[in-house]
Amino acid sequence: MAMVWREMKALRKEKTIMFAILIQLFIASFSSVILLGIMVYYDPGSISQNSQVGLDVGVIGNHNSMLIKYLVDRNYRVRIYDDASRAEASFKAGRLDAIVILPDSDKGVVNMKLVLPDMDAQATLALMLLKDPMERYENYLRDQEGVTLRYHDVQGKPFTTYEFLYTLIIPILMFFPAFIAGSMVIDSISEEVENKTLDTLLSAPVSINYITGAKIIASVVVGAFQCILWIVLLGFNGFSIQNAGWILLLSIMITGIIAILALLVALVFRDRERSQFIYSLVILVLFALTYFISPSPFALVARLATADPYVGATQLIIYFVMLAVLVAATPFVTRKLMSN
């Protein structure tokens, strides 16, 4: 226990945890920005709902087209022009975001023209905002032709944010502390090797396994603390995490597994630079391999967090077994590595 405290104190002094938390905050923030970027492309509807983006559309041609109805349904301001030059003048004066030129009837193949401003940003936005009314108009034309689409009346909620948050961000936040924990174990071991303090500790009446055990327990405790912090913070932001207990347990077990692996890597290579490099590669390969476990740790966190009735304690057993095997084997391996 005293050893664990010694490690925890060393960590606190280094202020490393603050940095770890800062990094995670960064990841979370940048993800939300990237998410915004994705939404601009995929979900312009949600943006127009949020920020009241209006659209001014000029219409030339068929005044009775169903497209006009669909545009009005979306609360876009529609102005009808008989005279092309007047429409052009309004467009040039910046009063119109787009001009629609419609053929005389809503029958058969409709070749319409869409005039957009010659500016990348505005044109993209206008086109994305017009996509939905144009699709409805297309369905109407299909219907006239006797072609009906199934399932087109399904509503549902835009799922991009939900999927992104639960299947990517939350799992990353739950496993990043594990990655940091391993990295910390390596630093702490290689520092003791380089400063020769390990020899001093070894000459004291404690076994090497107490020393390494203390380092691992300290890193797991710190990792768990970060996970709890994230679960609480996400809760404050209105993202509920179901099965938080199971998720925490999973995260702790994976932190333990990674910390032990990091310890072994550090004991084999001894110097920090090579250990960190090999450790990063090992983590990369392992995480890629878990993709073939069903459910993978990432998917498992996502499904636990959204209260999927098909996952629970049973799916955690495999990680428990892995951790147990490693815990049982590490003392022997460590002693062997130290005696070399």
Added chain:
Amino acid sequence: MRLRARFGGKMITAVLILAACAAGVSFMVFQQGMVLAKDFYIIGVSPNAPILDDQRFHIVQVPIADSAQVLKDKRIDVYLTGASLYYRNDDRSQYAAGAMKTYLGKREIALLAQNYPLNQAFPLRVEINYLKAPATDIGSASPLTLADILSKAAKEKAAASPPTGGDITEGAGSQPLPPGEAIPNETDEMVRQQLQGLQSAKLIPEFKAEFAGQGEVIVPSLMSPPIPLAQVMLAFAYILPIFFISIFFTSGFLEEKLDRKLNILLSAPISPFQIIIGKMLPYIGYSLLIVILITLVLHGNLLLALAIFFPVILFIFAIYLGVALQYRTFKDQTFFSLVAVTGITGYLVFPAMFVGINDLSYVSPLTLAVQMYRGVDITPYQYMLSTVPMLLIFVLAVTVGSRVFNEEYLLSFRPLHVKIRDAIYYAMNKSHLAISTAIFSLLFIPVVFMVEMGVITISFNLPKALALGFSLFICVIIEEIAKSLTVVVTIEHRLVKRWFQVLVLALVSAAFFFIGEKLLLFMSLKVISESLFTTAVFAGNMLWIPLLVHMGCTSAVCLITWKTGLKGYPLAVLVGSLLHGLYNLSLIGVFK
């Protein structure tokens, strides 16, 4: 040399085995298609439901008779039959319905193409035309007028009328025609091309020049937005290898620092500048080699790619030089490197996500790279906006680095803020304080700019109402610190003797910071091409008042510190920031 020394024997075997594993595993993942949300939505299906081929869906067979109960018990998220989709009102079910809506929509469109003639399946075709937009005085790519577009439409209509005249109207009426007898429409070919795009699922995203080109015909239901993934992929392809190389650079540097090998170098008859550049050059060389290789593989423009990524390489090395000079332990270095990696990646990737949506995306050189691969021309202003701050940071890092390159600084164990102040002290020319202050003010701008970008990004985590106030306040504090720091160092080291010397330095610092800031703004506005806004900002009053505010706030901070000593500095910064903040609030009209 160094790489070979480090990675011999046991190491090389381990690296090779692991690299082989990594390659093998990623190939297998790639083959299977990477789906993070495997089995994320639980879909109950009836026996006659369409087959769902998407790994996100966890499919559960449920007889129609039990479906209502199973759905109510939340054992499935939605229930799919051959004709309808049933769902509940709670979030989980609603999101699943949203996902199913998108999936089924695409699937149905693909089916339409197989089962109906083109004219019935895709009766709406939209031709995109661009017209010179209001308020753009820059050279426009489209000399068209609306009359041109309309007269073209009239000609097409005439051409589309069948020669037999009369009995068949355009579009073949509402009678479904059997396949093969459909009247060909000249836009059919374009529809077919888009259909092909839908059917061949692309693994590597396309670099589309724009959403739709001039005269391009699109079908609303086949319209797919350009995937911003390309930007992220570019970032990973180019930036990650550079990170790896720069980490070796820092580690090597730090190790020599700890082994005291640097002391030997310091006593040799070469300047610190030569030592730093000499140490950096090989690694910069490796990075350039990687940029060349990747560009060749991706078939990019080699010269342009080098022009874009050379400043990025210098910038990354500048940051890592700073990390190596400041820290003594490896543990410190790990975390600072991680912070640097996250920060730099974010700074590069985040603006590039908005290519083609917001022109501010040009603050990141990655945007230039995306545009290069799209074949879009890059203007000199755009190039300068994204690369000049990076080059300035490199100049700052190397200048300061070579000035602080002495044993006392490199091997001292002091807190970060003390080390930064010491670095400024060493880097200053003590006989020309005003010039040093002016140069530092200019060089701090890109740092401030990048930190502020980071702050704004972090503020996204907060509720909207708080976010604006938070980022405004933190940005003001950062600016006040940047403007006063050099002057405070002169106070700390007693380089100034009288209060008016402090005042002069404060005014110089504020003025040059202001000039630099406006230059940066001018460059960004050139890129954003909002000519009206440019004239507004540079019109008389708009320049003088903020200059006076800058000068006033900085003078206040410096003079308070002069009176109270270094201990009063945080308080001084707070006072200055409050003044500055109040001005900013009045500017955005809070007090009206």
